[in-house]
Amino acid sequence: MSGASEKTLQRAGIIDYQAIYLHPGHHVGYFPGSQPIHIKLIFSKTDGKILGVQAFGQAGVARRVDVISMAMQLNGTVYDLEESELCYAPQFGAAKDPINMAGMIAGNNLREDLPLADWNQLQTNEQQIIDVRSPAEFSSGHIPGAVNIPLEEMRQRIEELSPDKEVWLICGVGQRAYYAFRLLFQSGYKAKILSGGMQTYLAKYKN
Known part of the structure; x- marks a missing residue:
């Protein structure tokens, strides 16, 4: 986990946020041993600023949380995650990394191309x-x-x-x-x- 949780935001009186969930593999599916990473990304509905991330899984979790944590320190947005250039090799990731996927889902939601239920x-x-x-x-x-x-x-x-x-x-x-x-x-x-x-x-x- 890095950044704020929903409970932390609510205690601070911040309600203008959205949370998305995704469960991608930690590397490409055709390479043996792919394990799911369960990710919750919290961001501002106003400008897409990343507010927090939670993730768990058996492999590749720390790397993704570290990248998103650094993006938060730089006041990054979900749009930055969409366009992130990350190291790729089939045994370690995918051409569209879970970080990119999280950014795409969040970005599409903010652009109203992907309306998400609460x-x-x-x-x-x-x-x-x-x-x-x-x-x-x-x-x-x-x-x-x-x-x-x-x-x-x-x-x-x-x-x-x-x-x-x-x-x-x-x-x-x-x-x-x-x-x-x-x-x-x-x-x-x-x-x-x-x-x-x-x-x-x-x-x-x-x-």
């Missing part, structure tokens, strides 16, 4: 939660109250959604939810993505 409002029942994973994945565990509409069926079943209620999308880690978001957005629905997918849900509510 995990802290999950229990309000003011939204319809749609799980776009496969039926087998859904049956292995899901958010209470979620409805399973697999991504490949979304176009055919889109009329099952209420146009008067915001749609919150979830999948395993976020990629399929993003594809579903693009489809719903183009069809006139108001939709958001639960950042980090079921991996975030399990970490926040089940562990």
